[in-house]
Structure formats: structure tokens, C-alpha cells
Amino acid sequence: MTIPYATRMSGVRPSAIRELLRLGADPEIVSFGGGYPDPALFPMTELSEVFQKLLTGAHTDALQYTESRGLPRLREHIARRLTRDGIPCGADDVLVVQGGQQGMDLVGKLVLNVGDTVVTENPTFLGALISFAPYEPRYAPVRIDEDGMDMDHLEENLARNPGTKLLYTVPDFQNPTGVTLALERRHRLIELANQHNLLVLEDTPYRSLRYEGEHVPTLKSLDTEGRVVHLGSFSKILAPGMRLGWAVAAPDVLEKLGLLKLAADTQCSTLNMAATSAYLDSYDIDAHIADACAAYKHKRDLTLKTLSEALPPSVRFTRPQGGLFTWLTFPTGFDAATFMRDTLLPLAKVAYVPGATFFPGTQEPNHARLSFSGVADEPLVRGLGRLGELLRQELGG
Structure with missing residues (x-):
């Protein structure tokens, strides 16, 4: 056949x-x-206790369908953490996704037509390339150094590729190189995104794992026109098997991502969302x-x-x-x-x-x-x- x-x-x-x-x-x-x-x-001990409490007759809702955007209590927890990190938002500004990987897929599905240009770091996260591949884009990779993406090279690439739709970046402890995008470059990236009408996909799974140096603001916190889709994840700070992450974006963008999420899988696991929310209620994740x-x-x-x-x-x-x-x-x-x-x-x-x-x-x-x-x-x-x-x-x- x-x-x-x-x-x-x-x-x-x-x-x-x-x-x-x-x-x-x-x-x-x-x-x-x-x-x-x-x-x-x-x-393990804390999560075991959480799951044992949820898997009782008093919590049958943990095994039921729930909102496609994610459990409200979990979205509240995420919004509070993001607000402390300089991204003022509420539960309605958060979409819970199946780890950051699903967020990348949804954004690719949202904006990419065959042949559209995507800007990435060079090199970039292999999982992002795998995620974007079904949408058949072209790439305009930008060289990086110890301070992250080279903004002069980015500007040259955008001039050579008019109509570029999407810029994907891992600004904090980048996968695969480990480098971090410097603050002045973050400001310039936002300026260039505004100038060239780019959607910026900020992927931050490692952001909380800083061991030295100064805290650097997220791109989303510097966003002046609602161009940044901010992705985060519980995979590196709690457990990857929970398959939970989040997306924060401008309301119209988040609404469309939510519709695509609904079409893809209806929702994330109610049980895993409830367990993560209960863990955040009862224990000190920081x-x-x-x-x-x-x-x-x-x-x-x-x-x-x-x-x-x-x-x-x-x-x-x-x-x-x-x-x-x-x-x-x-x-x-x-x-x-x-x-x-x-x-x-x-x-x-x-x-x-x-x-x-x-x-x-x-x-x-x-x-x-x-x-x-x-x-x-x-x-x-x-x-x-x-x-x-x-x-x-x-x-x-």
C-alpha cells in the first residue's frame, strides 16, 4: 500500500x-x-503525598475533564511567579501546555506558511527545529558569541529576508551552547522586532537555574508591543514527566494558541495539573x-x-x-x-x-x-x- x-x-x-x-x-x-x-x-516524597491525596473519592475532579487553558489554580500560581519575574499577568494571561515543546509547535502552527522565514540562533535548540519542520519554513540563522545572539548580524539577516515572521530564541543559558543573551542585546532585539513586525518566541526552560552572575530581565518584560510569546516549563524545576509548561502572550495571540491547543489534545492531564498546583500550595518550590x-x-x-x-x-x-x-x-x-x-x-x-x-x-x-x-x-x-x-x-x- x-x-x-x-x-x-x-x-x-x-x-x-x-x-x-x-x-x-x-x-x-x-x-x-x-x-x-x-x-x-x-x-519524590512530596509528589507522592500529593498524588495520594488526589486519588481519593474526595478529589474525583482530578480525573475529570477541565478547562482547555489549564486548571485555574495552576494558572494563578504560574501568573504569580511570572509577575515576580517582571511579567505582570493574571491567570487569564496564561495557557498551560504540554511542556515548552508543545508551545513551540502551537506557535509554528499559528504563524508559519510553507517557505516563511524563521530567525534562530546559530546553533539553536534541536527540538525547536523538529517542532517547526512540519510547517516547512526557511531559516535565517544568526551567529552567537558569549553574549548571545549578535544583533548586528540579526539586523543584516532581517534586511536580507523581508517579511520574516518569527524569531525563536533561548535567551537564558541557551541550549545547546549555555550562553545568555546580554541585556543591551535584549533591548535591541525588541527594537528590531518592532521595526520588522516580528513575533518573538522566547523559550526559557532553564531560566531559574542560574548559578552565578546578575539576573537579566526576560524579553517579555521588555516587550512594548505585545510581540513576545513567553514559554516556560516545570520540566527542569520540578519533573519533566509531568509534561507541563506555560505560554504567556498578548490576548489575541493567546486566544488563538488556546484554540490550537484545544484542537491538538483538548487539555493537559488534569491529574498532573492538579498535583502540580497542590505541590505549589503545600511546598516551597523556590x-x-x-x-x-x-x-x-x-x-x-x-x-x-x-x-x-x-x-x-x-x-x-x-x-x-x-x-x-x-x-x-x-x-x-x-x-x-x-x-x-x-x-x-x-x-x-x-x-x-x-x-x-x-x-x-x-x-x-x-x-x-x-x-x-x-x-x-x-x-x-x-x-x-x-x-x-x-x-x-x-x-x-
Whole structure:
């Protein structure tokens, strides 16, 4: 039988990294691949108590349908947290989504026609590229440095691509590089968005995981014309299996996103929304986040120290102030995917994410993403040490 698939499926392909990461399924592998939070930090006792209370006859509503926008009490909690972060809003300004990933999909569905141009960082979050792919856009990637997206390059790209509809950015501890967009660049980004009639999609799953440096305002808090759709998530600060995030946008935009959400899945899990709301009622999530930040800071510091000692001088890496990632840059001509497949996995049982597929345009194979969040100290030091040994054999130094 031949299925007449829609043309949009031509852009929906398996990720090039999936097969490589499948090779790392061996439990002996030290994997720096997944951007997962550390499961040891999940508040298991508190969530267990919450779910046990909800799964009683007194709370049958926790298993019932509810508002497509999300449980009102949960939206109130989210709105209060966002207001404290400089985004004044109420429950009616919040749409609960299935993690930030669904927010990206809904925004792509909202604005993108075939061939429309999307601006992203270069490199950018692979999940965003996967999310936008069914809508068949073109990309105008913008180079980044230690201060995030280069605004001069953004301005050049917008001039070369009139009619660009959407700008996607991870401004805080970016996935995959770990860099943070500087404040002055945030102001200029908003100015350029106003000038070029852009919708800005601000993705902030790592925002609460800052370990050092000054707090930087969100793009949404600087938004002067209602152009920013702000996405956030409980995945990195509570538990990713809850599959809960949020979108905040101008009323007309949020209304249309809500209609698309209704068409996609009716609503998020009532039980998971009720459990998250009850957790926020009863427990101090800020104290939980502070504990997580202390643990991740230790892992980040140990990672950077070990890389400094182990890597040859020809390999550079970013020094993030928060988040879960650092980004390796190897000499030009080095293929990180080939090295991992042929050398690193078989000889050292170590895995990372090869960086080429994070680039929406011309792929650059001489990069890799390392996630330090889910690796214990001993295997972290051992794995990065073996990585350094093999790279010195390969590259010298």
C-alpha cells in the first residue's frame, strides 16, 4: 500500500543523532548526551503525598475533564511567579501546555506558511527545529558569541529576508551552547522586532537555574508591543514527566494558541495539573529550586575544572552561568560524530551529542554538546578524563 503523505512530511525526518545515541544505551556508557535533570533531585516524597491525596473519592475532579487553558489554580500560581519575574499577568494571561515543546509547535502552527522565514540562533535548540519542520519554513540563522545572539548580524539577516515572521530564541543559558543573551542585546532585539513586525518566541526552560552572575530581565518584560510569546516549563524545576509548561502572550495571540491547543489534545492531564498546583500550595518550590541550583553548580564547576585539565588546547568550551550544558568547539575539519562513533564510544564508553544538527543552515561538524546535569561525580570526572585522553591522541597537545 502506498500512503499519500502530506508534503509537510518531507521535512519530518529522524534526528541524525538518534542512531548515535542509541549506541550509548549500554549502562556502562557515561552519557553526557541527554539534557535531563538529575532524577535524584525530583521531590519524590512530596509528589507522592500529593498524588495520594488526589486519588481519593474526595478529589474525583482530578480525573475529570477541565478547562482547555489549564486548571485555574495552576494558572494563578504560574501568573504569580511570572509577575515576580517582571511579567505582570493574571491567570487569564496564561495557557498551560504540554511542556515548552508543545508551545513551540502551537506557535509554528499559528504563524508559519510553507517557505516563511524563521530567525534562530546559530546553533539553536534541536527540538525547536523538529517542532517547526512540519510547517516547512526557511531559516535565517544568526551567529552567537558569549553574549548571545549578535544583533548586528540579526539586523543584516532581517534586511536580507523581508517579511520574516518569527524569531525563536533561548535567551537564558541557551541550549545547546549555555550562553545568555546580554541585556543591551535584549533591548535591541525588541527594537528590531518592532521595526520588522516580528513575533518573538522566547523559550526559557532553564531560566531559574542560574548559578552565578546578575539576573537579566526576560524579553517579555521588555516587550512594548505585545510581540513576545513567553514559554516556560516545570520540566527542569520540578519533573519533566509531568509534561507541563506555560505560554504567556498578548490576548489575541493567546486566544488563538488556546484554540490550537484545544484542537491538538483538548487539555493537559488534569491529574498532573492538579498535583502540580497542590505541590505549589503545600511546598516551597523556590527552596527546591535553590537546592537543585546548588547541586547543578557543583556539577558545572566540576565539569569545567575537569575539561580545563583534560582537553587539548585546540578544543574550546563555553562557561555557562547556569543551565545544563557546555558546548565544545573542536578544530575546523574535526568531525565530532565520527570521532564519537569510531573512537569515543568503543574505546572509552563515553557519549555526547554531536553538534552538527543543532545548526539550521550549514551544519558544522566540529562541535558537541555536553550535558553535566545527570552524571554523578566519579563517572563525570572519569568520562571527561577519557574524552581528553583520546582527543589528545587525535589532535595532539
